[in-house]
Amino acid sequence: MRHRWDDVAPHLVLPAIVLLALPVMGLSNWVVLTVAGLAMGAMLFLMAAGLTLIFGLMDVLNFAHGAFITLGAYVGIGVLGPLAGWTSADSWTLNLAAFGIAVVVAMAVSGAVGYGFERIIIRGVYGAPLRQVLVTVGGLIVAQQLFVVLWGPNAIPLIKPTAFRGSILLGSAAIEKYRLIALALGLIVFVALHLMLNRTRVGLLVRAGVENREMVEALGYRIRRLFIGVFVLGTALAGIGGVTWALYQELVTPQIGGDMTILVFIILIIGGLGSVGGSLVGAMLVGLTANYVGFLAPTVSLGSNILLMVLVLLWRPRGLFPVAKG
Amino acid sequence: MPDALLELRGVETRIGRYHILHGVDFDVRRGRVTMLLGRNGAGKTTTLRTIMGLWRASAGSIEFDGRRIEALGTPDIARLGIAYVPETMGIFSQLTVRENLLLATGRAGFTDERLDRLFALFPALKEKWAVAAGVLSGGQKQMLAIGRAIIEPRRLLVVDEPTKGLAPAVIQLLIDAILRLKESETTILLVEQNFHMAASVGDEVAVMDDGRIVHTGSMADLAKDEALQHRLLGLSLAVHQ
Numbered sequence: 001m002r003h004r005w006d007d008v009a010p011h012l013v014l015p016a017i018v019l020l021a022l023p024v025m026g027l028s029n030w031v032v033l034t035v036a037g038l039a040m041g042a043m044l045f046l047m048a049a050g051l052t053l054i055f056g057l058m059d060v061l062n063f064a065h066g067a068f069i070t071l072g073a074y075v076g077i078g079v080l081g082p083l084a085g086w087t088s089a090d091s092w093t094l095n096l097a098a099f100g101i102a103v104v105v106a107m108a109v110s111g112a113v114g115y116g117f118e119r120i121i122i123r124g125v126y127g128a129p130l131r132q133v134l135v136t137v138g139g140l141i142v143a144q145q146l147f148v149v150l151w152g153p154n155a156i157p158l159i160k161p162t163a164f165r166g167s168i169l170l171g172s173a174a175i176e177k178y179r180l181i182a183l184a185l186g187l188i189v190f191v192a193l194h195l196m197l198n199r200t201r202v203g204l205l206v207r208a209g210v211e212n213r214e215m216v217e218a219l220g221y222r223i224r225r226l227f228i229g230v231f232v233l234g235t236a237l238a239g240i241g242g243v244t245w246a247l248y249q250e251l252v253t254p255q256i257g258g259d260m261t262i263l264v265f266i267i268l269i270i271g272g273l274g275s276v277g278g279s280l281v282g283a284m285l286v287g288l289t290a291n292y293v294g295f296l297a298p299t300v301s302l303g304s305n306i307l308l309m310v311l312v313l314l315w316r317p318r319g320l321f322p323v324a325k326g
Numbered sequence: 327m328p329d330a331l332l333e334l335r336g337v338e339t340r341i342g343r344y345h346i347l348h349g350v351d352f353d354v355r356r357g358r359v360t361m362l363l364g365r366n367g368a369g370k371t372t373t374l375r376t377i378m379g380l381w382r383a384s385a386g387s388i389e390f391d392g393r394r395i396e397a398l399g400t401p402d403i404a405r406l407g408i409a410y411v412p413e414t415m416g417i418f419s420q421l422t423v424r425e426n427l428l429l430a431t432g433r434a435g436f437t438d439e440r441l442d443r444l445f446a447l448f449p450a451l452k453e454k455w456a457v458a459a460g461v462l463s464g465g466q467k468q469m470l471a472i473g474r475a476i477i478e479p480r481r482l483l484v485v486d487e488p489t490k491g492l493a494p495a496v497i498q499l500l501i502d503a504i505l506r507l508k509e510s511e512t513t514i515l516l517v518e519q520n521f522h523m524a525a526s527v528g529d530e531v532a533v534m535d536d537g538r539i540v541h542t543g544s545m546a547d548l549a550k551d552e553a554l555q556h557r558l559l560g561l562s563l564a565v566h567q
Contacts, residue, residue, distance in 0.1 A: 201433075204425055208418045215416035218378055219430055219474075220404035324419050324460065 010320040014281055021292050031173040033291040039179030041287030042186020047241030048267040048279045050234030056210040056274020057230050063136040067143035068235040069257030072106040072242025077158055079105045087161040095161035106239035114235025147254035155251045182244055190280050210274050210323050266305050270312045272319030331356045331513050336386035339376045346372045352532040352539050357511035361524045361545055364534035370517040374486050378410045379403045407481035415471040419460030426459050430474040444473050447503045465496030482513045489520045501526045525549040533558045
């Protein structure tokens with residue numbers, strides 16, 4: 001009975017927080033803040049999912065992950081700028097097409113740079129955690145300086161496509177359209193990742209590799225190739241997160257991704273390192289907590305995510321959905 | 327030896343500062359069950375891991391069917407047709423029984439014939455087909471580990487202490503399964519501390535001590551010679567008999 005409760009309880013945390021918030025803030029505020037929290041969670045998930053896959057399978061703590069988020073954001077500028085005719089048109093089709101192209105190109109560029117980063121930097125530090133920290137933190141610093149050289153130190157505005165601006169009314173609650181788009185994109189990526197991990201042979205190998213790399217090799221699979229594939233996928237996801245976050249902020253700075261690093265690690269720790277489902281729940285919890293606490297007790301909102309992480313770790317020291325390691 | 331499928335000659339293995347194997351020589355003959363016995367810490371598991379390329383041999387040669395394999399990576403060694411069941415079983419606890427087995431099949435997946443054969447050996451795996459492997463009992467996990475090694479035809483089965491920590495009834499089931507594998511002339515290299523199992527299934531034996539082979543011969547001869555058992559295996563034998 002105890003075992004069953006331990007399995008079920010982590011799944012109840014998210015709905016419990018959402019339901020507990022309802023009586024203390026009124027329906028209209030609750031709807032707005034819940035959608036805002038879930039949308040923020042979806043964007044955070046896009047940024048965190050790749051990192052959890054990379055850490056789970058490869059045991060690589062990639063502190064340079066934020067650089068790939070920033071790269072995605074700048075690629076967004078590079079793609080949406082020339083497509084200004086599409087983004088300024090009052091047409092959902094053209095706006096979505098421009099956004100879709102930006103997302104795909106951001107994925108491709110971040111993934112391609114991720115491939116080079118794995119081959120040149122990460123390859124030499126497998127199994128050496130201290131060196132991983134040193135080279136990836138160094139990589140983040142170098143990348144941020146490169147962004148300054150290429151795009152300058154100042155913030156560059158990135159305007160949302162016309163149809164993405166404004167709000168829709170749900171009863172008396174006004175919900176920003178872009179938050180709904182970000183939420184939809186986050187859920188689409190989660191479903192795609194879930195299907196890839198659970199319905200394909202590559203996904204089966206990734207899940208097996210997260211648990212016991214040595215045994216996967218003993219079954220005849222070349223896990224290094226899988227490592228490269230997962231690293232590319234993880235950095236490509238960071239690219240999507242970058243372009244989505246940049247459009248939400250409507251400003252891109254060389255630090256936009258680096259600034260998210262701490263939050264992304266909090267999400268991974270809450271969700272359980274290596275768990276994609278855990279990173280979704282962790283991201284949603286962080287997004288909702290930030291919004292609810294920001295409304296109810298603005299003075300403590302800055303520390304709310306740290307407090308959330310501490311509470312989760314006191315209850316479950318390995319996070320909500322830990323992945324067993326062989 | 328002309329019918330040897332696997333030959334180890336002067337194999338040495340170092341792990342960090344530790345020199346574990348000091349020149350291991352023995353053969354595994356085709357279609358036979360070769361037992362690798364020895365006290366705890368004699369180097370049996372290290373020998374199996376070195377064969378599989380999980381630890382690199384620092385000297386000596388390992389030949390599989392006439393081909394040197396000591397410099398190959400583990401996936402390449404496995405692809406030659408060598409299946410490995412580690413002491414820890416290597417089960418993926420978050421995957422189902424089906425998914426664990428699927429990983430060991432080729433691109434075509436399962437065939438009815440192989441599944442029927444597997445379920446005949448281990449009926450419990452059919453009952454637990456869709457269950458996460460992490461919730462299986464110790465015996466069921468061992469059946470899954472061995473099942474995964476034989477779900478596809480392999481040329482050599484390398485198994486490390488399959489009976490460790492298992493109940494006598496489960497041990498008997500594993501003995502029966504290995505005897506049935508023997509009938510199909512599967513070549514097996516088996517590390518075992520349980521002398522009853524070793525005597526039940528083994529054709530040949532190699533005994534290790536302090537990183538070297540100190541005896542090779544027929545398992546039946548060793549089973550009959552208590553003095554030799556005592557000299558080679560010491561008190562640990564009495565515990566397990």
